[in-house]
Amino acid sequence: MNEHLKKINALIDGFDAETNSALQAISKTKKYKKGEFLLYQGEVCKSSFWIEEGITRKYYMNEKKEVTTELLFKHDLAVAFSSYVSNQPSREFIQAITDVTVSCMDKNAFQHLKINHPQLIQLDLLMTEYYTMWLEKRLFEFHTLSAMERYKLLLKEQPDFIRHIPLTYIASYLGISLETLSRVRTKI
Structure with missing residues (x-):
């Protein structure tokens, strides 16, 4: 792209x-x-x-x-x-x-x-x-990607911006619950 x-x-x-x-x-x-x-x-x-x-x-x-x-x-x-x-x-x-x-x-x-x-x-x-x-x-x-893979991809593509986005929006964007996002983030 x-x-x-x-x-x-x-x-x-x-x-x-x-x-x-x-x-x-x-x-x-x-x-x-x-x-x-x-x-x-x-x-x-x-x-x-x-x-x-x-x-x-x-x-x-x-x-x-x-x-x-x-x-x-x-x-x-x-x-x-x-x-x-x-x-x-x-x-x-x-x-x-x-x-x-x-x-x-x-x-x-x-x-x-x-x-x-x-x-x-x-x-x-x-x-x-x-x-x-x-x-x-x-x-x-x-x-094709797991929740963790989608989150890592977002981090890779937008590293400077991710800290400005509320976690609820990120979870929704990734198609996962806030709780799942929390678990994904602790594993990284």
Whole structure:
């Protein structure tokens, strides 16, 4: 997946000045405090959020229990993908775990830009491919790795950020109970 990210960055770096300027014109920097929501469940996701600083999570409610589906870090894209694509209400919340700075891009403005900037069509495709590969990787990990292996992988991939995430969110993200996470952590 790192190779795919390199392709995305190379494409962005190769944008002509006009495309860069157009993208900057529709991008807005927003700041969210710890605990604030970028998107509420039931809202239509009309923007994508590129995380510049901080950590967010995506979660849904299941019988009054929060289920964390994604932890998103610096350089990740936070978006309720099915809501964004279908213009249907989101099944998920997107919440800041820490203070967060994002570059927010309106979907309609981005779609309009693609008409005159074909490089953005390629960017859109590469981002969709990346997100699909990320989801496939996450699903594969759930089916093939033990709780301890999933936790070690998270530690390996995000060592600088893990201490900022409440253990309840980590346990939910890993698909285990808080008690199981505690046992896993004592064995490491």
